[in-house]
Amino acid sequence: MYTTFMSESDTQYRQALDRGHQRLLSGPDFFALRGRTPRRWLVLAVCGSLALYFAGSPLHKPWLTLLGLVLFFTSSVLVRFATRGVADLPASALDERQLVVRNAVYVASYRLAGGLVVLVIGVAELLPGLVVPALLASLFALLVTPSCIVAWTEREL
Amino acid sequence: MADKRPDEIVHNRLQMLRTERGMSRQQLADELGVHYQTIGYLERGEYSPSLYLALKIAALFQLPVDAIFALQPFPTLSPEALMSGMR
Numbered sequence: 001m002y003t004t005f006m007s008e009s010d011t012q013y014r015q016a017l018d019r020g021h022q023r024l025l026s027g028p029d030f031f032a033l034r035g036r037t038p039r040r041w042l043v044l045a046v047c048g049s050l051a052l053y054f055a056g057s058p059l060h061k062p063w064l065t066l067l068g069l070v071l072f073f074t075s076s077v078l079v080r081f082a083t084r085g086v087a088d089l090p091a092s093a094l095d096e097r098q099l100v101v102r103n104a105v106y107v108a109s110y111r112l113a114g115g116l117v118v119l120v121i122g123v124a125e126l127l128p129g130l131v132v133p134a135l136l137a138s139l140f141a142l143l144v145t146p147s148c149i150v151a152w153t154e155r156e157l
Numbered sequence: 158m159a160d161k162r163p164d165e166i167v168h169n170r171l172q173m174l175r176t177e178r179g180m181s182r183q184q185l186a187d188e189l190g191v192h193y194q195t196i197g198y199l200e201r202g203e204y205s206p207s208l209y210l211a212l213k214i215a216a217l218f219q220l221p222v223d224a225i226f227a228l229q230p231f232p233t234l235s236p237e238a239l240m241s242g243m244r
Contacts, residue, residue: 010190025192095191097204156194 021093024085033082039151042082045075046144050137057133065133076144079151086157087146101150109145116141165205169226172200174218189213 023029032038053068055061080088086098087105094102116138123134150157175185175196182200186193189210198204206214206226215222 095195096207096210097195097198098192100204156197 021085021089024081024089025093026084030078030081033078034084034157036155039079039082039154039157042075042079043148043152046072046079046141046148049075050141053140054130054133054137057130058127072140072144076147079144079147083147083150083154083157085147086154087150101154102146105146105149105153108149109142112145112149113142166202167205167226167228168202168230169199170231171196171214171225174220174225175200178218185217188217 033042049068049071051068053065053072056063056065056068086094087102091099091102120131120134120138124131175182180188182196183193186196189196191210195204199206211222211226215225218225
């Protein structure tokens, strides 16, 4: 037998789960996407959709931009479900290991954001006409970067 | 993410204690207020718990912390080891 041992922080964790996070963190939804291989395919889909979005401007094909946007939002939502929202849920909903993962992911995202800023500055210097799409694509990328890093790196979700 | 240094491995008897008490990972996770996958990470030694969580685990199993967690691997329960312990 074992004794029950609950503290105030446990209660907060439970309440957070009850507020709809339980389904995302522990529910069976999108179980098929939670394996490492499908998660990595989703990350590649996010990258591909951003490339389509960005390519629409220089090629003067608005439908390509629109297709890129639709694919981006679809794949980014799926990435979040596939990663159980570990990168996006509030800290009160996560346990200590998930917080460690999230903090490490945020550090990596911060570094990537720095790289994207350098990239956008480079585009502005070399191809002034593509600054706006490059900037928007970078902003879209940053929205989903933490979830993508979780999806790519975590062994088990 | 958050790779730990190879010399910072904390060995534990969590899986043995859990199965001994007939608890599932989900039950143990619910008692400790963590996600059930965190129990798997703890049992495999892929995640070292905070002092707070280690103390909660010790209190739950009503054992001292060092009976559950150790810096050195726990001795295996081979027949030879059991026999030498009985002598």
